[in-house]
Amino acid sequence: MKKKILPLKDAIARFVVANSSVVLGAVLEPDVPFAATHEIIRQGIKGLNVIAPISDASTDMLIGAGCCNEVTGAWVGNVSGGLGHNYRRAFEDPDAAAVKLHDHSNFSIAMALMAGAYGMPYAPIRSILGSDITKSNPDMMMAENPFSDDREPVILVPPLVPDVAVVVVQRADVFGNNHHWGSRGVVQEAALAAENVIVLANEIVEPGVIASDPSRVLVPGYLVSAVCHVPAAAHPSPQTGCWKRDNAFFGDYHAESRSVEGFDKWLQEWILGVEDHAAYCQKLGSQLEDLRITGSNLAAPTNYAAG
Protein backbone atom coordinates (compact mmCIF):
# COMPACT_ATOMS: atom_id res chain seq x y z
CA MET A 1 0.00 0.00 0.00
CA LYS A 2 1.15 3.52 -0.81
CA LYS A 3 1.36 6.23 1.83
CA LYS A 4 -0.88 9.12 0.85
CA ILE A 5 -0.18 11.55 3.62
CA LEU A 6 0.37 15.11 2.39
CA PRO A 7 0.32 18.59 3.92
CA LEU A 8 -3.07 20.22 3.21
CA LYS A 9 -1.37 22.93 1.15
CA ASP A 10 0.16 20.35 -1.20
CA ALA A 11 -3.00 18.26 -1.47
CA ILE A 12 -5.07 21.28 -2.49
CA ALA A 13 -2.42 22.53 -4.93
CA ARG A 14 -2.14 19.12 -6.54
CA PHE A 15 -5.78 18.04 -6.80
CA VAL A 16 -7.94 21.18 -6.81
CA VAL A 17 -7.23 22.81 -10.15
CA ALA A 18 -8.84 25.92 -11.64
CA ASN A 19 -12.23 25.42 -13.32
CA SER A 20 -12.82 22.03 -11.70
CA SER A 21 -15.78 20.76 -9.67
CA VAL A 22 -15.17 20.23 -5.97
CA VAL A 23 -17.36 18.80 -3.23
CA LEU A 24 -16.70 20.96 -0.17
CA GLY A 25 -18.91 19.47 2.49
CA ALA A 26 -21.59 16.84 1.96
CA VAL A 27 -22.47 15.97 5.56
CA LEU A 28 -24.81 19.03 5.58
CA GLU A 29 -24.06 21.26 8.60
CA PRO A 30 -21.29 19.26 10.37
CA ASP A 31 -17.87 18.24 8.98
CA VAL A 32 -17.69 21.13 6.51
CA PRO A 33 -14.03 21.13 5.34
CA PHE A 34 -13.47 24.83 6.11
CA ALA A 35 -9.69 24.27 6.30
CA ALA A 36 -9.77 23.26 2.61
CA THR A 37 -12.10 26.16 1.76
CA HIS A 38 -9.59 28.55 3.35
CA GLU A 39 -6.60 26.96 1.60
CA ILE A 40 -8.36 27.20 -1.80
CA ILE A 41 -8.93 30.90 -1.11
CA ARG A 42 -5.28 31.41 -0.04
CA GLN A 43 -4.04 29.73 -3.22
CA GLY A 44 -6.41 31.87 -5.30
CA ILE A 45 -7.85 28.92 -7.22
CA LYS A 46 -10.55 30.30 -9.56
CA GLY A 47 -13.48 29.13 -11.62
CA LEU A 48 -14.63 26.33 -9.33
CA ASN A 49 -18.01 24.63 -9.44
CA VAL A 50 -18.60 24.16 -5.71
CA ILE A 51 -20.80 21.16 -4.99
CA ALA A 52 -22.37 21.08 -1.52
CA PRO A 53 -25.98 20.32 -0.49
CA ILE A 54 -25.70 22.62 2.55
CA SER A 55 -22.25 23.79 3.61
CA ASP A 56 -23.15 26.58 5.96
CA ALA A 57 -21.01 29.67 5.24
CA SER A 58 -18.29 27.85 3.26
CA THR A 59 -19.82 28.46 -0.17
CA ASP A 60 -20.52 32.10 0.72
CA MET A 61 -16.81 32.59 1.55
CA LEU A 62 -15.68 31.05 -1.75
CA ILE A 63 -18.07 33.28 -3.72
CA GLY A 64 -16.91 36.39 -1.86
CA ALA A 65 -13.26 35.48 -2.47
CA GLY A 66 -13.91 35.08 -6.19
CA CYS A 67 -12.98 31.39 -6.29
CA CYS A 68 -16.23 30.00 -7.54
CA ASN A 69 -18.54 30.90 -10.41
CA GLU A 70 -20.84 27.90 -10.24
CA VAL A 71 -22.67 26.43 -7.28
CA THR A 72 -24.39 23.06 -7.25
CA GLY A 73 -26.41 22.88 -4.07
CA ALA A 74 -29.70 22.89 -2.19
CA TRP A 75 -29.11 25.67 0.33
CA VAL A 76 -26.52 28.44 0.55
CA GLY A 77 -26.48 30.79 3.52
CA ASN A 78 -25.31 30.92 7.09
CA VAL A 79 -27.25 28.76 9.52
CA SER A 80 -26.62 31.15 12.42
CA GLY A 81 -27.41 34.30 10.45
CA GLY A 82 -29.82 33.10 7.77
CA LEU A 83 -28.90 34.63 4.44
CA GLY A 84 -25.42 34.54 2.90
CA HIS A 85 -24.44 38.08 1.96
CA ASN A 86 -21.92 37.22 -0.77
CA TYR A 87 -24.33 34.72 -2.27
CA ARG A 88 -27.07 37.36 -2.31
CA ARG A 89 -24.77 39.95 -3.89
CA ALA A 90 -23.84 37.53 -6.66
CA PHE A 91 -27.50 37.37 -7.70
CA GLU A 92 -28.80 40.81 -6.72
CA ASP A 93 -25.94 43.26 -7.23
CA PRO A 94 -25.14 44.06 -10.88
CA ASP A 95 -21.59 45.04 -9.80
CA ALA A 96 -20.85 41.66 -8.25
CA ALA A 97 -19.48 38.74 -10.26
CA ALA A 98 -22.38 36.45 -11.19
CA VAL A 99 -22.64 32.87 -10.01
CA LYS A 100 -24.44 30.17 -11.96
CA LEU A 101 -26.63 28.07 -9.71
CA HIS A 102 -27.46 24.43 -10.37
CA ASP A 103 -30.44 24.47 -8.05
CA HIS A 104 -31.38 21.33 -6.13
CA SER A 105 -33.23 20.03 -3.11
CA ASN A 106 -31.30 17.97 -0.58
CA PHE A 107 -32.77 14.79 -2.01
CA SER A 108 -32.24 15.62 -5.68
CA ILE A 109 -28.55 16.50 -5.17
CA ALA A 110 -28.16 13.36 -3.05
CA MET A 111 -29.59 11.25 -5.85
CA ALA A 112 -27.37 13.02 -8.42
CA LEU A 113 -24.31 12.08 -6.35
CA MET A 114 -25.66 8.55 -5.85
CA ALA A 115 -26.07 8.20 -9.62
CA GLY A 116 -22.48 9.41 -9.99
CA ALA A 117 -21.25 7.03 -7.31
CA TYR A 118 -22.99 3.95 -8.70
CA GLY A 119 -22.50 4.62 -12.40
CA MET A 120 -26.22 5.08 -13.01
CA PRO A 121 -27.12 6.97 -16.23
CA TYR A 122 -29.55 9.09 -14.19
CA ALA A 123 -31.66 8.89 -11.05
CA PRO A 124 -35.46 8.92 -11.39
CA ILE A 125 -37.15 10.67 -8.46
CA ARG A 126 -40.66 11.62 -7.32
CA SER A 127 -39.44 14.05 -4.68
CA ILE A 128 -39.65 17.72 -5.85
CA LEU A 129 -42.47 17.03 -8.32
CA GLY A 130 -44.49 20.26 -8.36
CA SER A 131 -41.49 22.38 -7.30
CA ASP A 132 -40.26 25.20 -9.55
CA ILE A 133 -36.73 23.85 -8.99
CA THR A 134 -37.36 21.80 -12.14
CA LYS A 135 -37.82 25.12 -14.00
CA SER A 136 -34.86 27.01 -12.54
CA ASN A 137 -32.56 23.98 -13.01
CA PRO A 138 -32.74 22.93 -16.67
CA ASP A 139 -30.32 20.04 -15.96
CA MET A 140 -33.27 17.96 -14.76
CA MET A 141 -35.82 16.43 -17.09
CA MET A 142 -39.52 15.65 -16.66
CA ALA A 143 -40.51 12.18 -17.85
CA GLU A 144 -43.08 9.43 -17.39
CA ASN A 145 -42.46 6.23 -15.49
CA PRO A 146 -42.40 3.58 -18.25
CA PHE A 147 -43.45 0.91 -15.73
CA SER A 148 -46.62 2.70 -14.57
CA ASP A 149 -50.09 2.21 -16.03
CA ASP A 150 -51.11 5.82 -15.54
CA ARG A 151 -48.16 7.73 -17.05
CA GLU A 152 -46.90 8.62 -13.59
CA PRO A 153 -44.71 11.76 -13.77
CA VAL A 154 -41.08 11.41 -12.64
CA ILE A 155 -38.04 13.66 -12.69
CA LEU A 156 -34.75 12.44 -14.13
CA VAL A 157 -31.67 13.81 -12.38
CA PRO A 158 -28.35 13.52 -14.24
CA PRO A 159 -25.37 12.07 -12.35
CA LEU A 160 -22.82 14.29 -10.67
CA VAL A 161 -19.20 13.15 -11.07
CA PRO A 162 -17.09 15.71 -9.20
CA ASP A 163 -13.41 16.13 -9.96
CA VAL A 164 -12.60 16.20 -6.24
CA ALA A 165 -14.39 15.52 -2.96
CA VAL A 166 -12.89 16.86 0.27
CA VAL A 167 -14.12 14.94 3.31
CA VAL A 168 -13.56 15.41 7.04
CA VAL A 169 -13.20 12.34 9.24
CA GLN A 170 -12.41 11.70 12.88
CA ARG A 171 -9.40 9.47 12.18
CA ALA A 172 -7.39 8.00 9.33
CA ASP A 173 -4.17 6.09 8.73
CA VAL A 174 -1.35 7.21 6.45
CA PHE A 175 -2.77 5.09 3.63
CA GLY A 176 -6.03 7.06 3.63
CA ASN A 177 -8.17 4.40 5.31
CA ASN A 178 -10.50 6.21 7.67
CA HIS A 179 -13.31 6.10 10.20
CA HIS A 180 -16.29 8.43 10.23
CA TRP A 181 -19.15 8.28 12.70
CA GLY A 182 -22.31 10.26 13.31
CA SER A 183 -24.72 11.24 10.55
CA ARG A 184 -22.98 11.48 7.20
CA GLY A 185 -25.40 13.29 4.86
CA VAL A 186 -24.34 12.35 1.36
CA VAL A 187 -20.57 12.36 1.86
CA GLN A 188 -20.09 8.67 1.14
CA GLU A 189 -21.86 9.01 -2.22
CA ALA A 190 -19.86 12.18 -2.94
CA ALA A 191 -16.58 10.38 -2.23
CA LEU A 192 -17.55 7.35 -4.31
CA ALA A 193 -18.59 9.60 -7.21
CA ALA A 194 -15.48 11.83 -7.24
CA GLU A 195 -12.38 11.27 -9.35
CA ASN A 196 -10.16 12.21 -6.39
CA VAL A 197 -10.83 12.13 -2.66
CA ILE A 198 -8.93 14.28 -0.16
CA VAL A 199 -9.38 13.15 3.45
CA LEU A 200 -8.88 15.64 6.29
CA ALA A 201 -8.40 13.69 9.51
CA ASN A 202 -8.69 15.09 13.02
CA GLU A 203 -6.22 12.39 14.08
CA ILE A 204 -3.75 10.08 12.30
CA VAL A 205 -3.77 6.61 13.85
CA GLU A 206 -2.01 3.25 13.37
CA PRO A 207 -3.49 1.24 10.45
CA GLY A 208 -4.59 -1.43 12.94
CA VAL A 209 -7.04 0.99 14.55
CA ILE A 210 -8.93 1.47 11.29
CA ALA A 211 -8.67 -2.21 10.35
CA SER A 212 -10.15 -3.21 13.72
CA ASP A 213 -13.56 -1.80 12.74
CA PRO A 214 -14.10 -1.98 8.96
CA SER A 215 -17.84 -1.26 9.27
CA ARG A 216 -17.00 2.28 10.33
CA VAL A 217 -14.90 3.02 7.22
CA LEU A 218 -16.35 5.89 5.18
CA VAL A 219 -14.23 5.19 2.11
CA PRO A 220 -11.26 2.81 1.94
CA GLY A 221 -7.75 4.11 1.31
CA TYR A 222 -7.55 2.60 -2.19
CA LEU A 223 -10.11 5.25 -3.29
CA VAL A 224 -8.30 8.10 -1.53
CA SER A 225 -5.83 10.40 -3.32
CA ALA A 226 -4.47 12.26 -0.31
CA VAL A 227 -4.87 12.19 3.45
CA CYS A 228 -4.01 15.27 5.51
CA HIS A 229 -3.65 15.59 9.27
CA VAL A 230 -5.81 18.64 10.01
CA PRO A 231 -7.19 18.88 13.57
CA ALA A 232 -10.34 21.03 13.72
CA ALA A 233 -10.54 21.02 9.90
CA ALA A 234 -14.27 21.66 10.13
CA HIS A 235 -14.12 24.71 12.43
CA PRO A 236 -16.48 26.56 12.87
CA SER A 237 -18.76 23.63 11.98
CA PRO A 238 -19.04 20.73 14.44
CA GLN A 239 -17.49 17.26 14.26
CA THR A 240 -19.06 14.38 16.20
CA GLY A 241 -17.00 13.35 19.21
CA CYS A 242 -14.35 15.99 18.53
CA TRP A 243 -15.56 19.59 18.22
CA LYS A 244 -18.66 21.60 19.06
CA ARG A 245 -20.09 24.20 16.69
CA ASP A 246 -18.66 27.73 17.00
CA ASN A 247 -21.91 29.71 16.82
CA ALA A 248 -20.27 33.00 17.73
CA PHE A 249 -17.82 32.67 14.83
CA PHE A 250 -20.66 32.12 12.34
CA GLY A 251 -22.53 35.08 13.86
CA ASP A 252 -19.48 37.34 13.56
CA TYR A 253 -18.92 36.27 9.96
CA HIS A 254 -22.55 37.04 9.17
CA ALA A 255 -22.32 40.52 10.70
CA GLU A 256 -18.96 41.35 9.13
CA SER A 257 -19.76 40.07 5.62
CA ARG A 258 -22.82 42.33 5.37
CA SER A 259 -20.80 44.77 3.20
CA VAL A 260 -18.15 43.99 0.59
CA GLU A 261 -15.62 46.03 2.59
CA GLY A 262 -16.52 44.18 5.77
CA PHE A 263 -16.10 40.82 4.04
CA ASP A 264 -12.73 41.82 2.58
CA LYS A 265 -11.56 42.85 6.05
CA TRP A 266 -12.77 39.53 7.51
CA LEU A 267 -11.08 37.62 4.69
CA GLN A 268 -7.78 39.39 5.34
CA GLU A 269 -7.98 38.81 9.06
CA TRP A 270 -9.03 35.16 9.10
CA ILE A 271 -7.77 33.65 5.83
CA LEU A 272 -5.40 35.67 3.64
CA GLY A 273 -3.46 37.10 6.56
CA VAL A 274 -3.07 33.67 8.17
CA GLU A 275 -0.28 31.37 7.00
CA ASP A 276 -2.13 28.06 7.24
CA HIS A 277 -4.71 26.12 9.24
CA ALA A 278 -2.36 25.62 12.18
CA ALA A 279 -1.89 29.39 12.42
CA TYR A 280 -5.66 29.83 12.15
CA CYS A 281 -6.15 27.46 15.11
CA GLN A 282 -3.47 29.30 17.04
CA LYS A 283 -5.19 32.61 16.33
CA LEU A 284 -8.48 31.17 17.65
CA GLY A 285 -6.65 30.11 20.81
CA SER A 286 -8.92 29.56 23.79
CA GLN A 287 -12.03 30.10 21.62
CA LEU A 288 -11.16 26.87 19.81
CA GLU A 289 -10.07 25.06 22.98
CA ASP A 290 -13.48 25.75 24.52
CA LEU A 291 -15.10 23.88 21.63
CA ARG A 292 -13.09 20.71 22.14
CA ILE A 293 -15.30 17.80 23.21
CA THR A 294 -13.77 16.31 26.34
CA GLY A 295 -16.63 14.06 27.50
CA SER A 296 -16.74 10.33 26.91
CA ASN A 297 -19.72 8.41 25.52
CA LEU A 298 -18.08 5.30 24.10
CA ALA A 299 -19.86 2.80 21.86
CA ALA A 300 -19.93 -0.85 22.94
CA PRO A 301 -16.98 -2.90 21.62
CA THR A 302 -17.72 -4.87 18.45
CA ASN A 303 -16.45 -8.43 17.98
CA TYR A 304 -15.21 -9.39 14.49
CA ALA A 305 -13.57 -12.67 15.60
CA ALA A 306 -13.53 -15.34 12.87
CA GLY A 307 -13.43 -18.35 15.10
Place this chain on the structure above:
Amino acid sequence: MTDYSIQELMIIASAREIKDGELVFVGMRLPITAYGVARLTHAPDAVGLFECGVARYAPATDMLYTMGDPPNQLNAAWTTGLIPVMSQLQRGRVDAGFIGGAEVDRYGNVNTSYIGDFNNPKIKLPGSGGAADIAAMSKRLLVIINHEQRRLVEKVDFVTSPGYLDGGDSRATAGLKGGPSAIITDLAILRPYGPDNEMHLASLHQGHSVEEVQEKTGWNLKVLPQMVETPPPSAEEMAALHEIDKEGFWR
Protein backbone atom coordinates in the same frame (compact mmCIF):
# COMPACT_ATOMS: atom_id res chain seq x y z
CA MET B 1 -54.34 29.42 33.75
CA THR B 2 -50.62 29.72 33.21
CA ASP B 3 -49.30 32.68 31.26
CA TYR B 4 -47.75 31.85 27.92
CA SER B 5 -45.94 33.68 25.15
CA ILE B 6 -47.21 33.66 21.56
CA GLN B 7 -44.24 31.48 20.57
CA GLU B 8 -45.15 29.01 23.29
CA LEU B 9 -48.69 28.89 21.91
CA MET B 10 -47.31 28.26 18.39
CA ILE B 11 -45.13 25.44 19.76
CA ILE B 12 -48.08 23.82 21.51
CA ALA B 13 -50.38 24.27 18.49
CA SER B 14 -47.63 22.58 16.42
CA ALA B 15 -47.25 19.77 18.95
CA ARG B 16 -50.99 19.03 18.64
CA GLU B 17 -50.46 18.35 14.91
CA ILE B 18 -48.20 15.37 15.73
CA LYS B 19 -50.00 12.08 16.37
CA ASP B 20 -48.71 9.18 18.42
CA GLY B 21 -46.49 6.74 16.54
CA GLU B 22 -45.95 9.05 13.57
CA LEU B 23 -42.73 9.66 11.64
CA VAL B 24 -42.15 13.39 11.49
CA PHE B 25 -39.50 15.65 9.95
CA VAL B 26 -39.10 18.00 12.86
CA GLY B 27 -36.61 20.60 11.62
CA MET B 28 -34.96 22.95 14.11
CA ARG B 29 -35.95 25.48 16.76
CA LEU B 30 -39.73 25.83 17.11
CA PRO B 31 -40.83 22.52 15.51
CA ILE B 32 -38.19 20.43 17.30
CA THR B 33 -39.46 21.87 20.59
CA ALA B 34 -43.02 21.04 19.47
CA TYR B 35 -41.89 17.47 18.82
CA GLY B 36 -40.53 17.32 22.37
CA VAL B 37 -43.84 18.55 23.80
CA ALA B 38 -45.84 16.07 21.71
CA ARG B 39 -43.65 13.21 22.93
CA LEU B 40 -44.10 14.17 26.58
CA THR B 41 -47.87 14.58 26.23
CA HIS B 42 -50.03 12.75 23.70
CA ALA B 43 -47.47 11.22 21.30
CA PRO B 44 -44.84 9.26 23.29
CA ASP B 45 -43.97 7.07 20.29
CA ALA B 46 -43.57 9.77 17.64
CA VAL B 47 -40.21 9.50 15.84
CA GLY B 48 -38.24 12.61 14.84
CA LEU B 49 -36.40 12.56 11.50
CA PHE B 50 -33.60 14.89 10.36
CA GLU B 51 -32.42 15.35 6.77
CA CYS B 52 -28.72 15.02 7.59
CA GLY B 53 -29.33 11.34 8.42
CA VAL B 54 -30.57 11.22 12.01
CA ALA B 55 -33.65 9.55 13.52
CA ARG B 56 -34.53 10.03 17.19
CA TYR B 57 -37.01 8.63 19.70
CA ALA B 58 -36.68 11.80 21.79
CA PRO B 59 -35.27 15.26 21.16
CA ALA B 60 -31.69 15.96 22.19
CA THR B 61 -31.35 17.18 25.74
CA ASP B 62 -28.80 19.89 24.95
CA MET B 63 -29.38 23.01 22.83
CA LEU B 64 -29.03 22.54 19.07
CA TYR B 65 -28.02 25.16 16.53
CA THR B 66 -28.07 22.72 13.62
CA MET B 67 -29.51 19.24 13.17
CA GLY B 68 -26.00 17.79 12.90
CA ASP B 69 -24.71 19.15 16.22
CA PRO B 70 -23.12 16.63 18.60
CA PRO B 71 -26.13 16.53 21.01
CA ASN B 72 -28.35 15.35 18.14
CA GLN B 73 -25.96 12.46 17.41
CA LEU B 74 -25.76 11.31 21.03
CA ASN B 75 -28.29 8.55 21.84
CA ALA B 76 -29.96 8.85 18.44
CA ALA B 77 -32.13 5.98 17.18
CA TRP B 78 -30.06 6.01 13.98
CA THR B 79 -27.22 8.05 12.56
CA THR B 80 -26.83 7.24 8.89
CA GLY B 81 -26.81 8.92 5.50
CA LEU B 82 -29.25 11.43 4.05
CA ILE B 83 -30.61 8.93 1.52
CA PRO B 84 -31.77 6.24 4.01
CA VAL B 85 -33.68 8.89 6.01
CA MET B 86 -35.01 11.14 3.24
CA SER B 87 -36.01 8.16 1.08
CA GLN B 88 -38.60 7.32 3.69
CA LEU B 89 -40.47 10.35 2.30
CA GLN B 90 -40.49 8.98 -1.23
CA ARG B 91 -41.30 5.51 0.15
CA GLY B 92 -44.51 7.02 1.58
CA ARG B 93 -43.71 6.36 5.23
CA VAL B 94 -43.48 9.93 6.55
CA ASP B 95 -46.64 11.24 8.19
CA ALA B 96 -45.81 14.88 8.65
CA GLY B 97 -43.09 17.46 8.15
CA PHE B 98 -42.54 20.99 9.40
CA ILE B 99 -41.06 23.73 7.25
CA GLY B 100 -40.76 27.51 7.45
CA GLY B 101 -40.37 29.99 4.63
CA ALA B 102 -40.22 33.57 3.43
CA GLU B 103 -43.62 33.38 1.70
CA VAL B 104 -46.62 31.07 1.67
CA ASP B 105 -49.64 31.50 -0.59
CA ARG B 106 -53.39 30.78 -0.59
CA TYR B 107 -52.78 27.20 -1.74
CA GLY B 108 -50.03 26.57 0.80
CA ASN B 109 -47.09 26.75 -1.63
CA VAL B 110 -43.90 27.91 0.09
CA ASN B 111 -41.05 30.00 -1.29
CA THR B 112 -37.53 29.91 0.16
CA SER B 113 -35.67 30.54 -3.13
CA TYR B 114 -36.24 33.83 -4.93
CA ILE B 115 -38.20 37.06 -4.42
CA GLY B 116 -38.92 38.36 -7.93
CA ASP B 117 -38.11 36.60 -11.20
CA PHE B 118 -35.67 33.72 -10.71
CA ASN B 119 -33.65 34.87 -13.72
CA ASN B 120 -33.16 38.29 -12.17
CA PRO B 121 -34.19 38.11 -8.52
CA LYS B 122 -34.77 41.04 -6.22
CA ILE B 123 -33.71 38.85 -3.29
CA LYS B 124 -31.89 35.51 -3.43
CA LEU B 125 -32.96 33.36 -0.51
CA PRO B 126 -30.93 30.33 0.64
CA GLY B 127 -32.99 27.72 -1.26
CA SER B 128 -34.81 24.49 -0.55
CA GLY B 129 -32.53 22.43 1.62
CA GLY B 130 -34.87 19.50 2.22
CA ALA B 131 -38.06 21.58 2.30
CA ALA B 132 -39.18 20.79 -1.27
CA ASP B 133 -38.82 17.06 -0.58
CA ILE B 134 -40.71 17.27 2.71
CA ALA B 135 -43.51 19.33 1.11
CA ALA B 136 -43.83 17.04 -1.89
CA MET B 137 -43.66 13.71 -0.12
CA SER B 138 -45.01 13.87 3.46
CA LYS B 139 -48.63 12.96 4.07
CA ARG B 140 -49.20 16.27 5.88
CA LEU B 141 -47.19 19.46 5.52
CA LEU B 142 -47.12 21.90 8.44
CA VAL B 143 -45.92 25.42 7.68
CA ILE B 144 -44.73 27.74 10.46
CA ILE B 145 -44.59 31.43 9.54
CA ASN B 146 -45.11 34.89 11.04
CA HIS B 147 -48.40 36.41 9.97
CA GLU B 148 -47.52 39.43 7.81
CA GLN B 149 -49.02 40.59 4.53
CA ARG B 150 -45.68 40.31 2.74
CA ARG B 151 -45.34 36.70 3.91
CA LEU B 152 -48.88 35.37 3.35
CA VAL B 153 -49.24 36.26 -0.30
CA GLU B 154 -51.77 35.61 -3.05
CA LYS B 155 -49.18 33.71 -5.09
CA VAL B 156 -45.56 32.97 -4.23
CA ASP B 157 -42.93 34.21 -6.69
CA PHE B 158 -41.36 30.74 -6.79
CA VAL B 159 -42.76 27.42 -5.61
CA THR B 160 -39.80 25.94 -3.76
CA SER B 161 -42.02 23.58 -1.76
CA PRO B 162 -45.27 22.53 -3.38
CA GLY B 163 -48.57 22.95 -1.55
CA TYR B 164 -51.77 22.56 -3.56
CA LEU B 165 -50.07 24.37 -6.48
CA ASP B 166 -52.89 26.15 -8.37
CA GLY B 167 -55.59 24.61 -6.16
CA GLY B 168 -58.22 22.01 -7.03
CA ASP B 169 -56.65 18.79 -8.28
CA SER B 170 -53.47 20.41 -9.61
CA ARG B 171 -51.36 18.79 -6.90
CA ALA B 172 -52.67 15.34 -7.80
CA THR B 173 -52.12 16.04 -11.50
CA ALA B 174 -48.48 16.86 -10.72
CA GLY B 175 -48.17 13.34 -9.31
CA LEU B 176 -48.31 14.23 -5.63
CA LYS B 177 -50.34 12.94 -2.70
CA GLY B 178 -50.65 14.62 0.71
CA GLY B 179 -50.41 18.38 0.96
CA PRO B 180 -50.45 21.18 3.52
CA SER B 181 -52.72 20.49 6.48
CA ALA B 182 -51.98 23.62 8.50
CA ILE B 183 -50.26 26.98 8.33
CA ILE B 184 -49.49 27.89 11.93
CA THR B 185 -48.86 31.60 12.51
CA ASP B 186 -48.55 33.94 15.48
CA LEU B 187 -52.21 34.95 14.94
CA ALA B 188 -54.05 31.88 13.74
CA ILE B 189 -54.11 28.47 12.11
CA LEU B 190 -55.11 28.20 8.45
CA ARG B 191 -56.30 24.95 6.89
CA PRO B 192 -57.29 23.80 3.40
CA TYR B 193 -61.02 23.64 2.77
CA GLY B 194 -63.32 22.69 -0.07
CA PRO B 195 -62.59 21.17 -3.49
CA ASP B 196 -60.27 24.08 -4.29
CA ASN B 197 -57.96 23.29 -1.33
CA GLU B 198 -57.69 26.98 -0.55
CA MET B 199 -56.27 27.84 2.88
CA HIS B 200 -59.01 29.16 5.20
CA LEU B 201 -58.97 30.69 8.66
CA ALA B 202 -59.63 27.66 10.86
CA SER B 203 -58.53 28.65 14.34
CA LEU B 204 -57.96 32.07 15.86
CA HIS B 205 -55.48 32.66 18.70
CA GLN B 206 -56.92 34.39 21.78
CA GLY B 207 -56.80 38.18 21.68
CA HIS B 208 -56.94 38.45 17.88
CA SER B 209 -59.87 39.18 15.58
CA VAL B 210 -60.91 37.76 12.23
CA GLU B 211 -60.56 41.26 10.76
CA GLU B 212 -56.97 41.59 12.03
CA VAL B 213 -56.00 38.24 10.49
CA GLN B 214 -57.69 39.10 7.18
CA GLU B 215 -55.96 42.47 7.20
CA LYS B 216 -52.55 40.83 7.61
CA THR B 217 -53.18 38.22 4.89
CA GLY B 218 -52.27 38.99 1.29
CA TRP B 219 -55.32 37.30 -0.21
CA ASN B 220 -59.03 37.48 0.46
CA LEU B 221 -58.90 35.07 3.39
CA LYS B 222 -62.13 33.17 3.88
CA VAL B 223 -63.26 31.92 7.27
CA LEU B 224 -64.20 28.30 7.90
CA PRO B 225 -67.82 27.97 9.00
CA GLN B 226 -66.62 25.86 11.91
CA MET B 227 -63.79 28.23 12.92
CA VAL B 228 -62.74 27.87 16.55
CA GLU B 229 -60.60 29.75 19.02
CA THR B 230 -57.20 28.07 19.41
CA PRO B 231 -57.46 26.30 22.77
CA PRO B 232 -54.95 27.89 25.16
CA PRO B 233 -52.12 25.64 26.38
CA SER B 234 -53.16 23.24 29.10
CA ALA B 235 -51.22 22.94 32.34
CA GLU B 236 -49.87 19.58 31.13
CA GLU B 237 -48.70 21.04 27.82
CA MET B 238 -47.00 23.97 29.57
CA ALA B 239 -45.31 21.62 32.04
CA ALA B 240 -43.97 19.55 29.13
CA LEU B 241 -42.74 22.67 27.35
CA HIS B 242 -41.01 23.95 30.48
CA GLU B 243 -39.33 20.57 30.93
CA ILE B 244 -37.80 20.91 27.46
CA ASP B 245 -37.24 24.65 27.44
CA LYS B 246 -35.47 24.82 30.78
CA GLU B 247 -33.72 28.08 29.96
CA GLY B 248 -36.94 29.84 28.99
CA PHE B 249 -35.80 30.55 25.42
CA TRP B 250 -39.40 30.63 24.17
CA ARG B 251 -40.92 32.45 27.16
